[in-house]
Each structure stands twice: as C-alpha cells, then as structure tokens.
Amino acid sequence: MNQIANLWYDKTFRRLLFQVLAVIGIAYFGYFVFDNTSTNLERLNIQPGFEFMNEIAGFMPTTDGMNLTGFDLDSSTHKDVFIVGVFNTLLLAVVGIILATVLGFVMGILRLSSNLIISFVSSAYVEGMRNIPLLLWILIWYFGVILAGPGVRQSLNIFDTIFINKRYIALPQPLYTDAITYAGAGVILALALIFILMKWAKKRLDNRGRDFPRFFTSLFLILLLPYLFLTLSGNTISWEFPHLKGFNYINGIQLPASYIAMLMALVFYTGAYIAEVVRAGILSVTSGQIDAARSIGLKQSQISRFVVIPQALRVIIPPLTSQYLNLTKNTSLAIAIGYTDLVNVFTGISLMQTGNALEIIVLTMAFYASVSLIISMFMNWFNKKVAIVER
Amino acid sequence: MNSVQKETTTYPIGLHPDLPPPVSERGLLKWLRKSLFNTWYNSIATILGLYFLWLVIPPTYDWLLGSATWEASSNKDCRAGAGGACWGFIKARFLLFMYGFYDANSLWRPNLAGALLICFATPVLIPKVPGTRFFAISLIFFYPWLALSLLVGPIEFSFLKTSSDLAIWAILILGFIAIGFWGIKINDLVKRGFGFGLAYFASALIFLNWGLGLDSVETTKFGGLLLTLVLALTSIAASLPLSILLALGRRAESLPVVMYACITFIELFRAVPLITVLFMAQFMIPLFLPQGYSFDDVGMALIGMILFFSAYLAEVVRGGLQAISKGQFEAAASIGLNYYKSTRLIILPQALKIVIPGIVNTFIAITKDTSLVMIIGLFDILNITKSSITDAKWLGLEWEGYAFVGLLFWILCFSMSRYSQWLEKRLDTDRRI
Numbered sequence: 113m114n115q116i117a118n119l120w121y122d123k124t125f126r127r128l129l130f131q132v133l134a135v136i137g138i139a140y141f142g143y144f145v146f147d148n149t150s151t152n153l154e155r156l157n158i159q160p161g162f163e164f165m166n167e168i169a170g171f172m173p174t175t176d177g178m179n180l181t182g183f184d185l186d187s188s189t190h191k192d193v194f195i196v197g198v199f200n201t202l203l204l205a206v207v208g209i210i211l212a213t214v215l216g217f218v219m220g221i222l223r224l225s226s227n228l229i230i231s232f233v234s235s236a237y238v239e240g241m242r243n244i245p246l247l248l249w250i251l252i253w254y255f256g257v258i259l260a261g262p263g264v265r266q267s268l269n270i271f272d273t274i275f276i277n278k279r280y281i282a283l284p285q286p287l288y289t290d291a292i293t294y295a296g297a298g299v300i301l302a303l304a305l306i307f308i309l310m311k312w313a314k315k316r317l318d319n320r321g322r323d324f325p326r327f328f329t330s331l332f333l334i335l336l337l338p339y340l341f342l343t344l345s346g347n348t349i350s351w352e353f354p355h356l357k358g359f360n361y362i363n364g365i366q367l368p369a370s371y372i373a374m375l376m377a378l379v380f381y382t383g384a385y386i387a388e389v390v391r392a393g394i395l396s397v398t399s400g401q402i403d404a405a406r407s408i409g410l411k412q413s414q415i416s417r418f419v420v421i422p423q424a425l426r427v428i429i430p431p432l433t434s435q436y437l438n439l440t441k442n443t444s445l446a447i448a449i450g451y452t453d454l455v456n457v458f459t460g461i462s463l464m465q466t467g468n469a470l471e472i473i474v475l476t477m478a479f480y481a482s483v484s485l486i487i488s489m490f491m492n493w494f495n496k497k498v499a500i501v502e503r
Numbered sequence: 504m505n506s507v508q509k510e511t512t513t514y515p516i517g518l519h520p521d522l523p524p525p526v527s528e529r530g531l532l533k534w535l536r537k538s539l540f541n542t543w544y545n546s547i548a549t550i551l552g553l554y555f556l557w558l559v560i561p562p563t564y565d566w567l568l569g570s571a572t573w574e575a576s577s578n579k580d581c582r583a584g585a586g587g588a589c590w591g592f593i594k595a596r597f598l599l600f601m602y603g604f605y606d607a608n609s610l611w612r613p614n615l616a617g618a619l620l621i622c623f624a625t626p627v628l629i630p631k632v633p634g635t636r637f638f639a640i641s642l643i644f645f646y647p648w649l650a651l652s653l654l655v656g657p658i659e660f661s662f663l664k665t666s667s668d669l670a671i672w673a674i675l676i677l678g679f680i681a682i683g684f685w686g687i688k689i690n691d692l693v694k695r696g697f698g699f700g701l702a703y704f705a706s707a708l709i710f711l712n713w714g715l716g717l718d719s720v721e722t723t724k725f726g727g728l729l730l731t732l733v734l735a736l737t738s739i740a741a742s743l744p745l746s747i748l749l750a751l752g753r754r755a756e757s758l759p760v761v762m763y764a765c766i767t768f769i770e771l772f773r774a775v776p777l778i779t780v781l782f783m784a785q786f787m788i789p790l791f792l793p794q795g796y797s798f799d800d801v802g803m804a805l806i807g808m809i810l811f812f813s814a815y816l817a818e819v820v821r822g823g824l825q826a827i828s829k830g831q832f833e834a835a836a837s838i839g840l841n842y843y844k845s846t847r848l849i850i851l852p853q854a855l856k857i858v859i860p861g862i863v864n865t866f867i868a869i870t871k872d873t874s875l876v877m878i879i880g881l882f883d884i885l886n887i888t889k890s891s892i893t894d895a896k897w898l899g900l901e902w903e904g905y906a907f908v909g910l911l912f913w914i915l916c917f918s919m920s921r922y923s924q925w926l927e928k929r930l931d932t933d934r935r936i
Contacts, residue, residue, distance in 0.1 A: 131760040138764060145791045152790045227545050228538055229552035243916035244909045245871035248885055252909075255892075255901045441776035447878055455778055469786035473779060481774035 149470070156467070164466040165191045171465070173457035174200065177280055177366020190462050197454030198479060204371065204453060205440040205483075208378040212439060213432075215379055216386020223391050234387070241384035247445055249381055254373035254449040261369075264360060275354055280366040282354035291347035298338030305337075306330045370451035374443065382439045389435060393428035394420065425498045433491035437484050444480075454479060567906070577896045592900050593907050596891055600907070603726015603882050612717070613729050616653040619646065620736075628922070630929070647740065648707050654733070655722060657714025669709070676705045722801040726882035728911065730801070734873040734883065738808040739866050745809065746816030747855075751846065753817065754824055765817075772814035777872055780807045781879050804876045812869050819861035823854035856930050863923035867916045874912075884908055 119125050153160055166189050173196045174183060181199050183192055223234035241249070261278035262268060268276040275282040286292060313324040342348060354364030397420050405419040446453040447460055454476060463472045514520075526532060539549040565587060572584035575591025593600065602610060623646050626638040651658075662668060683698030685691075725733060752758075752765035772780065784807030789797055798806065827850055835845030855862070877886035888904040891897060 127757055131758055134758070134760045134764065138760075148793050149790045152794065155794065225548070226538060226541075227548050227552070229556070230548050233552055233555065239917065240913070243867070243871075243913045243920070245874040245885065245912055247874045247877065248905060248909055248912065251885070251889060252901075252905050256905060444776040444778040445875070445878075447778070455776070455782075459779065459782055463782075463786070470790065473783050473787060476779050477771075477775045477783070480776055480779065481771070484774040 153470075158467050160468075160470070162471055164468050164471070165189060165194070167466070169193045169462065169465070171461055173197065173461065174452045175280075175366065175368045177282070177364075178368060178371070178452075180365070190458075190466065193462050194454070194458050194475065196452065197456070197458040200371075200451070200457075201440075201443050201446075201453040201455075201479075202483075204374055204378070204443045204446065204451070208375055208382070208439050208443070209436050211375070211379040212382040212386055212435075215383035216435075217390050219383060219387035220390025220394070223387060224394060238384045238387050241381050242388075246377060246381045246442055247448055249377040250373060250445055250448055253376045254370060257376075258369045258373050265356070267356075267361070273353060275356075275361055278369060280361075280368050281372060282361045283365045283367065284351040284353045285363070285365045287350045287352055289347070289350060290345070291342060291349045294341045294345045294347055295338040295349060298341035299334065301341075302334040302337040305333055309333075368451065370446065370449045373449055374446050374451050374453075378439055378442060382435055382442075385435050385438070386432065389428055389431045390424075392431075393424040396427045397423045422498065426495075429491060429495045429498065433488055433495075436487050436491070440483055440487065441480060566902075578898055578900060581900070588903050588906065589900050590903065592891075592897050592903050596897075599891065600727050600884060600887055602729045603887060604724045605726070605729060606720065606724070609718070609720065612653045612720075616650045617732075619649065619653075644703070648710050652711060652714045652717070654720065654725075655714075656717040656719035658711045658719075660708060660712050663709065663712045672705060672709060676702050676709075679705065722799045725801060726884075727887045728884045730876075730881060731870075731873050731883045731885075734801075734805065734808065734876060735870045737805055738812055738869050738873070741805075741809045742813035742816055742869070743862070745813040746820055747851065749813060749817035750820035750824055753821055769814045769817050772811050773818065777808070777811050777875055778878060780811045781875060783807065785879050800879070800881055804879060804881060808869070808872070812865060812872075815868070816862065816865050819858050819865055820854065822861060823856075823858035824850065826857050827854050859923055859927050859930070863919055867919050870915055870919070871912065884911065 150160075168186075169188055169190050169192065170185070172183070172185055173193045174181075178200070181192070181196050183196050219234050219237060222230050223238065225231045225234070259278050261276070264277045264279055266277070267282075270276070273284050309329060310326060313326050316322055316324060352363045354361040354366070401419055401423065402415060405415045410418065443453055444455040447456040450456065459472055459476045463469055466472070523529070527536060540546045567588055570585030570587035572581045572587065572589050572591055573594070575581050575584075575589055576595065578589065578592070580591060581589030598607070598610075602613060605613060623638050623642040626632040626634045627642060663672065679698045679702035681698070683695050683702060686693070686695030686698055749765050749769060752761045753769060755762050755765075781804060784803040785800070788803055788806065831849055831853065832845065835849040840848065873883055874885040876883050877889065882890070885908055888908045892899075892901050892904045
C-alpha cells in the first residue's frame with residue numbers, strides 16, 4: 113500500500129502516467145472518428161480521396177467580367193474551381209490589406225489629434241465599426257449602398273475609362289503584348305535598383321549621418337524605367353476600354369458589386385482595428401523621447417521619422433499582423449453576398465456537387481492555414497528588421 | 504474720471520496689481536483658439552470636420568426620429584409618410600425579431616430564463632448588490648440547467664426511461680454523495696470532489712430528463728435575438744473554462760504530449776476562418792459520429808463556436824499566465840501548495856485579472872460572430888432581418904432593419920467594453936506612487 117502511495121506521489125511516475133493516459137485518449141478519439149467516418153462514407157456511398165478534383169465542374173465559379181484565370185465551363189475541373197476561388201480570395205485580401213492599412217494609419221493618427229472635432233470624428237468611426245458585426249456591414253454595403261446605385265445604362269462615367277453602376281465597376285484591361293513584357297522588365301529592374309539604393313542610403317545615413325531622398329528617388333525610378341523601356345523598344349501598352357453595347361458593357365475587367373461591397377466592408381471594419389493599433393503604438397513612445405529629440409535640434413519631420421515611427425512600429429507590427437490575418441480570414445464571409453471566393457465556390461458549390469465534404473473542408477482549411485503562415489512569416493521577418501538591436 | 508486716474512497711476516516696479524488676462528486668453532475663446540484654431544491647418548481641419556458633421560448628423564437625426572413613421576401595416580403606409588425611417592416595420596415584426604419562431608403561447612419561457620439571468624447576474628456583476636458568492640455559484644452550477652430546461656423542455660435520455668432506471672440512478676447519486684462525505688471526513692480532496700461532482704452531474708441529467716415538466720421545443724424554432732443571445736452566452740460560458748485548460752496545457756512543459764496536443768489544437772483553430780469551422784461542424788461531425796447519433800443544427804453550430812473561440816481565448820489567457828513572474832510559482836510551492844492549489848489560488852486569479860480587457864474583447868468578438876450562423880442557415884437576428892426585408896409587404900426597408908440590428912449589437916458590445924474598462928479600474932490593486 114505504502115509503495116503504491118509512494119509511486120502515486122512520485123513526480124516522474126505521475127508525469128508518465130498522465131501522458132500515457134493522454135496518448136491513449138487521443139488515439140482512441142482518432143480511432144473512433146476514423147472508424148465512424150469510414151463506415152459512414154461507405155454507407156453514404158462516397159468515394160474518399162481526391163479523384164473528384166479531376167472531374168469536370170460544370171458550373172461557372174466566377175462572373176464573366178472577372179474570369180481572369182481563364183475558367184472554361186466545358187472543360188474546367190474542380191481543381192480549376194479551387195484555383196478560381198484562391199485567386200478571388202487573394203484578390204480581395206491583398207487589395208483589402210493595402211487599403212485598410214492606409215485608412216487605419218490615417219484614422220489612428222487623426223484620433224490623436226489635439227483638434228477635438230477631428231478626434232471625435234475618428235473615435236466615432238472606430239467605436240461604430242468595432243461594435244457592429246462585420247457581416248452586418250457587408251450586408252449594409254451590398255444591399256443598402258451599392259445596390260441602390262445607378263443602373264447599367266445610367267452608369268457613372270469617369271473619363272470614359274471607368275464605369276460604375278450597381279452591378280459592377282468596369283475597368284480598362286491591358287492587352288497582353290510585347291509591351292507588357294518590356295514594362296514588366298522595367299518594373300523589375302526598378303525594384304532591384306530601389307533595393308540597392310535603400311541599402312546604400314541606410315549605410316550612408318548610419319555612417320555619415322547624411323540623409324538621402326529615398327522616397328522620391330524610388331518613385332522617380334519606378335515611373336521612369338518602365339517608360340524608358342517602352343519608348344526605347346518602340347512599344348506602347350494597349351488598353352481595352354469598356355464600352356456600352358446594348359444593355360451591358362463589354363470588354364475590360366468588371367469587378368462585380370459583391371467584390372466592391374466586400375472590399376468596402378473589410379477595409380472600413382479592419383481599418384478601425386488598425387487605427388486602434390496605430391494609436392496605441394504612437395502613444396507608447398514616451399514624451400521624454402520627443403523632448404530629447406527636440407533638445408538635440410531635430411525638426412518636427414525628423415522627430416517623426418527617426419524617433420517616433422521606428423519605436424512605434426515595434427509596438428504596432430505584432431497586432432497589425434493579426435489584423436492582416438483577420439482580414440484574410442474574414443474574406444470568407446463573401447458567401448453571404450455571393451462573391452465568388454474560395455469558401456463560396458469550392459466549400460459551397462463543389463461540396464454540394466461532389467459530396468466529398470471531408471476532403472474539400474480539409475483543403476479549404478489548409479489554404480487558409482498556409483496563407484496565415486505566410487503572412488505571419490513575412491511579418492515576423494519585418495518585425496525582426498525593425499526590432500531593437502541590442503548588444 | 505476714475506479710469507483715467509487708474510491709467511495714469513504709476514506703480515513701483517514689481518508692485519502692479521494683477522490684471523485679468525486678455526479676452527482671447529480666457530474662457531471659451533481661449534479654449535477654441537488653443538484646441539481648434541491654433542494653426543492654419545488645424546483651422547481648416549476644424550471647419551472641414553464641422554462641415555462633415557453638419558452633413559451627417561441633421562439628416563441622420565431627421566431620418567431616425569424627426570420624420571420617422573412609427574405606425575404602419577405595410578411599406579405603403581411608410582411611403583405616404585414624411586420620408587423618414589419606417590419603424591412601424593420593426594414594431595409589426597417585433598416578436599419575430601426577438602424570439603424567432605418560438606411558440607407565441609410559451610414566450611414566458613425565454614422571458615423567465617432572461618429575467619432569472621438578470622436576477623442571478625446582477626449581484627455578480629455589480630459589487631454594491633449583496634449576495635455575490637451565492638449568486639455566482641447558482642449562476643455557474645444551477646442556472647445553465649434551469650435555462651436549458653426552460654428553453655427546450657425535457658431532454659429524453661435512453662437510460663432514464665422507466666421508473667426503475669430512475670431508482671437505480673437515485674441510489675447511485677446517494678452513493679456518490681456518501682463518497683463525498685467520506686472524503687470530507689478523512690480530508691481527502693480527490694474523493695470529495697469525485698463524489699460530489701458525479702452526484703452533481705447525475706442529478707443534472709435527471710433534472711434535464713424531467714425538464715420542469717414542460718412541453719419540449721425544437722431548437723429549429725429558436726431565432727432572432729433569443730438565438731443570438733443563446734449562442735453568445737453558451738459559447739462564452741463554455742469556451743472560457745476550456746480555454747483555461749488549453750492555456751495551462753500549452754504551458755505544461757513537463758508533459759510534452761499534452762503540450763503539443765494543446766498547441767496543435769490552438770494553432771489549427773486560429774489559422775482558419777470561423778466559417779470553415781462552422782461548415783466542418785455541419786458536414787463533418789455527422790460523419791464522425793456513429794450512425795443514429797446526431798446533434799441539431801444549433802448544437803453543431805455551438806460546438807464549432809466553442810472550439811473556435813476557446814482557441815482564441817486560450818492565447819489571451821496564456822498572455823496572462825506569462826505575465827506572472829516565476830517567483831509567484833516558487834512562493835506557492837514553498838508554502839506547500841500542489842499544482843492544482845497553486846494554480847487555482849495563486850496563479851489564475853492574478854493571470855485572469857491582467858487579461859480582462861483581452862477576454863472581454865474576445866467576448867465581444869463572440870457576440871458579433873454569432874451572426875455568422877446565418878451562413879449555415881440558422882435564423883439569428885441578422886438572418887431574420889435579412890429575410891424580413893425581402894418580404895413583399897415590407898420591400899425596400901433595408902436601412903430600417905439594418906439600423907435596428909446594428910443598434911442592438913452596438914449597445915450590447917459597447918456596454919460590454921465599457922463594463923470591462925470599469926472592472927479593470929476596480930480590480931487594479933497595484934500600489935502606485
């Protein structure tokens with residue numbers, strides 16, 4: 113008896129016992145799920161495995177004006193549906209992240225303004241957005257705002273290039289010719305030069321304390337080089353402009369109303385969260401830092417650039433990363449208004465058609481998990497770059 | 504004459520009486536000048552901001568209240584009105600918005616459940632009302648079963664059909680209680696907790712089986728604000744304890760199996776959107792269970808939400824655990840507390856206090872994200888609104904419906920965030936210089 117009690121109070125034994133119990137529990141749970149699933153699949157007559165990905169889908173997973181991956185109704189398979197879904201999801205997430213960052217930084221800075229009216233407008237925006245579900249915002253943008261817009265024939269005409277109506281926004285589309293190759297090469301060369309320039313300018317600033325107009329030089333390079341490449345090779349990019357034919361616009365890219373509504377809702381909603389992140393980051397820089405900077409004679413713009421922003425960024429980046437992840441995951445709400453994102457076309461329609469629920473949901477989750485992983489890896493790398501360098 | 508004299512009076516240096524500050528340096532004018540018009544760009548911003556507010560606020564007020572129509576039997580009555588919001592629409596469908604398709608004759612049941620919740624929760628949430636301890640224990644241990652019985656009626660268990668089953672269970676419960684008392688007598692914590700815990704769960708099962716003798720109501724009839732609150736409160740109540748276990752498991756470095764299981768669970772659920780988890784619950788749980796066993800749609804949505812949010816909450820709780828210094832663990836161990844006691848009495852109270860803002864933020868997220876069940880076809884308040892405005896009789900009243908739901912959510916979430924700020928201040932026992 114005493115020996116058993118001793119064993120029970122032995123730390124190593126207890127640890128081992130708990131872990132063995134945990135392994136047994138997890139293994140039993142896994143077996144239970146696996147066993148039931150295989151019986152159920154047999155009963156429901158569903159073929160497990162990914163063969164269904166090569167079957168012809170037989171439905172159109174995207175609108176005609178936004179069929180940018182070249183989906184073909186007669187020959188494309190569920191694999192292509194997956195690709196369309198991924199493309200549309202990423203199109204929404206990337207544009208959304210860029211716009212939400214801009215809006216969030218502007219609103220976060222405005223909320224710190226000493227001007228009461230400006231900070232009131234900004235706080236009202238933040239509190240209004242954060243306390244109402246995103247799904248409601250999506251419905252408001254889609255049914256309340258965009259579907260109340262002008263009809264196709266009464267489209268808002270912006271310089272005969274962009275047409276806005278309640279069904280879509282029609283944009284000009286660049287035609288794929290040699291010109292695109294030349295312009296692309298120019299952009300790549302410009303990016304490479306900018307990269308080298310940044311390194312050089314940083315080194316110069318660190319070593320000699322001399323500043324270099326990095327931003328304007330980069331802007332100049334990225335505009336000039338593609339232009340130079342195009343003119344020297346004698347090419348011009350030709351654009352296909354949308355124009356009204358009968359009751360509809362033809363040619364060009366048509367971003368559907370559901371895309372615009374999703375984008376608006378995501379940008380305004382996430383922008384409010386980013387504004388709070390930015391505000392907290394800037395407030396985390398103590399006023400002593402600013403006083404010190406002023407005392408060594410820095411200008412206001414230099415104080416922001418060399419003292420406030422680098423320190424604030426360290427606080428801002430980790431929560432900003434989770435906001436980016438949230439935005440990406442929230443694109444999955446598109447199914448509510450019928451935007452053709454991954455969840456809508458693949459987890460929605462393909463699942464209903466094939467019945468391979470297990471494989472489809474696992475694939476969808478794997479996609480989101482890998483996007484989350486990539487975003488966090490990139491932001492961790494960026495975070496390391498701005499992190500304080502200690503001895 | 505007097506003033507002239509004053510002006511001409513000369514004072515020795517340093518003895519001039521204090522004069523009031525100039526008009527522009529005091530009162531409202533100074534405030535205006537300093538905070539709104541101190542620089543040229545601030546002046547422009549102020550004017551633009553005021554113009555923006557003037558553009559937004561008067562028309563919004565006019566639409567919401569000024570020229571709103573309060574009584575209407577269809578959207579035609581509203582079109583004839585002054586052009587404001589058509590609140591008659593909300594009024595006519597108020598019961599649908601609040602209770603969904605719940606039987607009109609049994610509305611006292613959700614009402615009673617709600618009233619009881621308020622009665623139990625008030626002393627817990629507001630420190631001035633007495634009875635905190637008693638009501639907190641009732642809220643955690645008795646209210647859930649009571650509310651479940653009130654809302655859905657009896658839940659029949661196959662092992663509790665006949666009276667002889669009942670007798671066996673009664674004897675079992677008495678046995679468990681005896682073990683519990685024996686545990687008290689020999690001062691054995693494990694026997695005490697084991698005996699009373701099992702007795703409690705067995706009694707709860709018998710109680711649920713009886714279900715207060717009410718008629719049973721299918722969960723498909725749940726809807727509107729009732730469903731939203733049921734989903735939100737159940738997810739909150741169930742995911743908080745689960746998340747504490749997950750967070751403790753994630754930090755249990757001496758138990759690598761448990762630690763990696765918790766890490767996998769947390770990271771998996773945090774990497775995917777809630778929608779896919781809800782789809783998973785809807786399509787995959789039926790596959791995972793043996794034939795003949797199933798949950799209803801509300802139950803499956805709840806399972807998905809609880810798993811999903813417990814992963815998020817676990818990370819919040821872990822933040823609190825990490826903020827507790829090692830000395831606290833060591834001090835607890837040095838006075839002879841075991842893991843369970845030091846965690847419950849020393850670590851968790853401090854850790855949870857630190858992360859109240861994060862926990863409440865997740866509660867707000869849970870409340871907002873209950874609206875996602877719309878996508879798997881449940882009629883929460885948002886879905887009720889969405890389908891109400893497509894009703895031919897009330898066509899074209901999107902803004903009224905959305906404003907109503909938006910305002911409801913806003914009040915719920917904003918009051919939660921304000922309460923957490925107040926709580927944070929009240930619990931702030933740190934001594935500061």
